[in-house]
Amino acid sequence: MNRIKKILLSIVFLTSGYSYSQTIEFTQISNLEMMIANIFGVQCDGVSNVQLMAVPQQVGRFENGGILGLNSGLVLSTGIVSGSQQPSAVFNSTTLGTVGDAEIAQFGANAGQMSSNFDACVVEFDFTPTLSDTIRFNYVLASEEYPEFANTPYTDRFLFLVSENNGSYANIAVLPGTTIPVEINSVNQMINPQYYIDNLSGPNAGSFVFDAYTTPFEAKFFAQSGATYHIKLVIADVSDYVFDSAIFLDEQESYNDINGTLTVNGAPAEGIIEVFNFIGDTTLAQPIQILAVTNGTYLADSLQTGMYHVRFTPDPALFPGVAPLYYTNGDTWSTAEAIGLPCFLNSGNINSNTLNVLNGSGVIAGTVIIDTTYLKSPTVPYENALVKLFNISNQVVAFTYSDVLGNFQFTAIPSGNYYIRLDVPYIPQLNDHSITVVGNDIVIGADFSILIDGIYAVDNIELGIEEANLLEVAVYPNPAKDKIYISNGTKADLSVELSTIDGQIIHKSFIGIGNTELDLLTLADGIYFIRLGASDLRKLIVKK
Numbered sequence: 001m002n003r004i005k006k007i008l009l010s011i012v013f014l015t016s017g018y019s020y021s022q023t024i025e026f027t028q029i030s031n032l033e034m035m036i037a038n039i040f041g042v043q044c045d046g047v048s049n050v051q052l053m054a055v056p057q058q059v060g061r062f063e064n065g066g067i068l069g070l071n072s073g074l075v076l077s078t079g080i081v082s083g084s085q086q087p088s089a090v091f092n093s094t095t096l097g098t099v100g101d102a103e104i105a106q107f108g109a110n111a112g113q114m115s116s117n118f119d120a121c122v123v124e125f126d127f128t129p130t131l132s133d134t135i136r137f138n139y140v141l142a143s144e145e146y147p148e149f150a151n152t153p154y155t156d157r158f159l160f161l162v163s164e165n166n167g168s169y170a171n172i173a174v175l176p177g178t179t180i181p182v183e184i185n186s187v188n189q190m191i192n193p194q195y196y197i198d199n200l201s202g203p204n205a206g207s208f209v210f211d212a213y214t215t216p217f218e219a220k221f222f223a224q225s226g227a228t229y230h231i232k233l234v235i236a237d238v239s240d241y242v243f244d245s246a247i248f249l250d251e252q253e254s255y256n257d258i259n260g261t262l263t264v265n266g267a268p269a270e271g272i273i274e275v276f277n278f279i280g281d282t283t284l285a286q287p288i289q290i291l292a293v294t295n296g297t298y299l300a301d302s303l304q305t306g307m308y309h310v311r312f313t314p315d316p317a318l319f320p321g322v323a324p325l326y327y328t329n330g331d332t333w334s335t336a337e338a339i340g341l342p343c344f345l346n347s348g349n350i351n352s353n354t355l356n357v358l359n360g361s362g363v364i365a366g367t368v369i370i371d372t373t374y375l376k377s378p379t380v381p382y383e384n385a386l387v388k389l390f391n392i393s394n395q396v397v398a399f400t401y402s403d404v405l406g407n408f409q410f411t412a413i414p415s416g417n418y419y420i421r422l423d424v425p426y427i428p429q430l431n432d433h434s435i436t437v438v439g440n441d442i443v444i445g446a447d448f449s450i451l452i453d454g455i456y457a458v459d460n461i462e463l464g465i466e467e468a469n470l471l472e473v474a475v476y477p478n479p480a481k482d483k484i485y486i487s488n489g490t491k492a493d494l495s496v497e498l499s500t501i502d503g504q505i506i507h508k509s510f511i512g513i514g515n516t517e518l519d520l521l522t523l524a525d526g527i528y529f530i531r532l533g534a535s536d537l538r539k540l541i542v543k544k
Helices: 032-046 102-110 467-472
Strands: 025-027 047-053 059-063 073-077 117-127 133-143 157-164 196-198 212-214 217-223 229-238 245-250 255-264 271-277 289-293 297-304 306-314 339-341 350-352 362-370 386-391 396-401 407-413 416-423 433-437 442-451 454-463 473-476 483-488 494-500 505-511 514-519 526-532 537-543
Touching: 032 047, 032 073, 032 117, 032 133, 032 339, 073 117, 073 229, 102 117, 102 157, 102 229, 229 245, 255 271, 255 306, 255 339, 271 297, 289 297, 297 306, 306 350, 362 386, 362 416, 362 433, 386 407, 396 407, 416 442, 433 442, 433 454, 473 526, 483 494, 483 526, 494 514
Parallel strands: 255 350, 362 442
Antiparallel strands: 025 059, 047 117, 059 073, 073 245, 117 229, 133 212, 133 217, 133 245, 157 229, 196 212, 255 297, 271 289, 271 306, 306 339, 362 407, 386 396, 386 416, 416 433, 442 454, 473 483, 483 514, 494 505, 494 526, 526 537
């Protein structure tokens, strides 16, 4: 049956007092078993045989769940999880065309309700408690079925089913003090309204798509040590495919530690450990803890439940040629292993190895800039970006950092094919530079632009003039305000061409030997390229 939803369009203004941390953030889950274990807290080692029966995008991790009365944890949806981070004026409905669930259907039939269901999202696992304990956690049901289709056949249903020693299932997702299941028809604006939160307007309407959601409920059952439990979490659209619903399951809140040994070439090392939170926002991710390592071991303590990355930077004075590395063996954060607390059970050991010294004669140079317009600042050079050079086998062969002007350079590169990537935690690299070096090639323009949605490899790559000339031509200051100076030490005249970032040429001239001044007063603030000489030496400059 097709249904039409009336949508009240509204304009949401983000005021200067708006904080990004108030918005629920959603990320994909790379380790569902770790995520389930985090929900069970102290029983971390009892979870096994985790299975997902759903489209992968129906499952995710949420952070900043304070607007729901939760912290962080697992979200299961009848649609696409990433669609949840929209204003409630948006109609969130995804027809996946997938099947329903037998238990959802059987429960509906037993209750005299509709049994047909679709787009089911199912997570099942076994649980063997190490201690006899009451397992408990909080959850919230949110839905687009609210408020129009409450108390109709379209009562999207969620079940938390527990089976002990292969016995029959019991549903523990019930209203407090009752056996009534939590679903659209049991909690809404007319029935049990004390558990109902209207989200069509109010402080959360601008960043949480569902028209309404419940207050947090507690699910619990007594788990006897020595028994085996099979647990099934399932949510499905009832009666038709449309109008998404989601269930948010809270992780256990606690404070935890990450500890381990740090070695270089297998021997105890000194350096710096940075602990990053798994989530990011529109600002650059900052480490939650920075620890100096002096004896080959570290302890990052008092960390809240959540997901983390750990990066080890060996002391460059003691260990030259040793690249920073994430736990474990991750050359960048996107290739690193995430650490989930409280249920990370392995030691956080990291071993870095000295890179072989390059013995070629090639050079690769570039510039890194970052868009900070959301901070009401222009695009500026990005200092101290970690830049890594990978060979064709995807192994790191060299690394460097951008300077105060955003410039970086690799030297002594042998002939071959290479990739260049940045490591900026929690900002995805959308593409990278693929570069071929032959002999004493000088490859310039391996530039990167860090924007809000990710890191872009800017295609400015060219062969530059010979190395002696490359070292004898300077453009400064950068960033510039009113003018720039070009220092020509090549003992020959050079052509000068200034262009916008989209290739529009705005100035052409020739300069002689020595220093030449170029006026920028008439130019708007922004990014420009300057091309010098017949061999097309090209530099990126910023006017601010």
